[in-house]
Amino acid sequence: MNKKFFKILAATFFTTTILAGCNNTPASSSSIKPTISSSTSSSSSTSSSSTSTSTSSSMSSSSSSTSSSSVPVDYFFNTYSNPMSITYTTGSDYRGEIADPSVVRGDDGYIYAFSTDRVMLRSEDGCSFEYVTGNVIDTPDWYTDVYPEETGGFHLWAPDVVKIGDKWIYYYSLSAWSKPCGVGYAVSDNIAGPYEDYGKLFDINEIGISNAIDPQVFVDDDGSVYMSVGSFQGLYLVQLTEDGMGLLNGVNYQRDNKVLIAGRPGGWDGSTYEGSYIIKRDGWYYYFGSAGTCCEGKNSSYRVYVGKSKNITGPYIDNNRKALTASGSGTTNGSLVLWAGMRDDKNVYGPGHNSVLLDDAGDYWIYYHAFSSADNYSTRHLFMDKLLWDDNGFPYIENRIPSFQEELDGPRFILE
Template identity: 30%
Template sequence: MRSGPAAVLAAAALALLPATASARTAYPDPLPLTGQQIIHDPTVHQLPNGRYVAYSTGGILGARLSTDLTHWTDAGNAFTTPPAWWYDYNSTADPWAPDLTYRDGRYWLYYAVSSWGTNRSAIGVATSPTGLPGTWTDHGPAFTSEKTDTWNAIDPAVIRAGGRLWLAFGSYWSGIRMTELDPATGKALADAPVHHLATRPDAPYAVEGPSILHHGGYYYLFASYDACCAGVNSTYKIRVGRSKSVTGPYTDSTGTPMLNGGGDLLLSGHGRYAGPGGESTFRTRGKTWLAYHYYDATDGGTPKLGLNQLRWRAGRPVVK
């Protein structure tokens, strides 16, 4: 759920971070927020009426609403009841890590259903005419993985590129992958190849939660590295690389491929803001924003929404 399998989150293994480029050594704090800030793995979108909606892990995909990006209110859940097929992948029908997009006159919500520590997983898809909680129609699995696969079908991120529709995904196992979707159904094309975008050289291959942004002729792959979901002990951090092609290869500012453990360090824990990750990006009013969760060290490690504007320096993103 932009969270890797618990069985492989060994502290010693997580310490094996390869030498990669670091974008900066000090980090700005996130935008000051008020209201309902508790969130995990956020995806944010501005609706036509100017309001912002955020969906996240927790509940039946918890929803938050805002008129100004700074004050957020609880808006219930995307779904009123879990679709029955979720129970095939999770005994409590617990969905993770949603991704919200708009195309062809509808809002599309992708999300993961799995169980902690296994790669028998599914990415589901739902549509809505408004993008608001309680209006979603579920369409079942869009892509799945089994224990015999070398990837894990969770943490979806959808992007249109070159007139085609693509799904990035992945958590641990072999890292970040990508496959092509049918634009009509929003589901994976039959027999479409699965491309490999990012991994690390050592087990447990602690990279997950992709998000892809197109800017200035490049595609930028953001991913969460290290350990999620341990409150103030979380070691999550966000790294990024870029490519001319949506399917890669993605490299950092030193030229190191993300398939070889590369990735510029974009955001890491600092001060009260522990373990930032589970990121996504969105654009509004001419600005590009990075949305993520962090664990608040002044509030018992409660996961909260982080928002930072993205700026560009020598063709690479930095947080403001």
């Protein structure tokens, strides 16, 4: 894949059309023919999109006022196809599992992906990745706080990596199948590490969430820090300290004041959600969650839904104004973002557990895992597609169907 370059005249808000099939030769500003708008913005394939400023890797964003002057901006982008390309530093293909991806842009300009079982990847363009390590931190042993009789078999699941202040924090769930422990965290001065494990943030008994897995941390515009956590027994929001390294007012306070934002408490219910991810766009909070079965190859029924709210604590509602907390017992509320069940060729199964990346052109990209025919559905691999926005401001991917082995243009970043 050749890296593609183009130059446009850009203001804080802009609308542009990207020429198809461009090579690595820069396109002139006149050939792009950008349209500058003083009140709205949209990408070439979104129906309702605003250029946003990301305040941190938490994906908080807000609209800006329009600049009266235009300056040339160089972007670069590449092409990608699903499953995404991952190689070792030697150039050979990485064929291992990438599950529950947390994708974030580092201070060094690289795009990083962190996944279950301590894997870290790195990318220059968000389209193809290089394997960095399979051991971000050693597996902790604080599972004995919850299961004193156990001697091993626990793993780090579904990490989320966020910069808070001048520290990068690697949040993780420590778990084994049917034996969730809780959430811990590790800290580094650099996104690429090394990370020092600070141990347990809370366990399932302390926080009162029976399946406290899949943490995702969101930093709001005012600096408040929140964590969504949980699975098919209910998704909850707790508030952290401003440095992200503790529970605001202590664990007992958060246990008593946690907020149910999706699903419902009770027994395991796959028609509710796990794999939470929250972003903020144009004053709305968007909650993404995955419903169905995650890990059964061609029998996986995972798919991604979204709800939105004017408040971080909800209620999150879908396009039919139904609350995500009313899901369960076979009913899944939420506006559908993506689902492989609508692919006629059945090349993809079980897409879900996403994160979202904002590029420099104001477009949002959803990264997720899925099984595919590329390896006979043997393991979960990294996928990505562009988010579009409907007239009611709900995100979805094209046709709501994961792309597969199609060469598509990827995220756009300012050329330094």
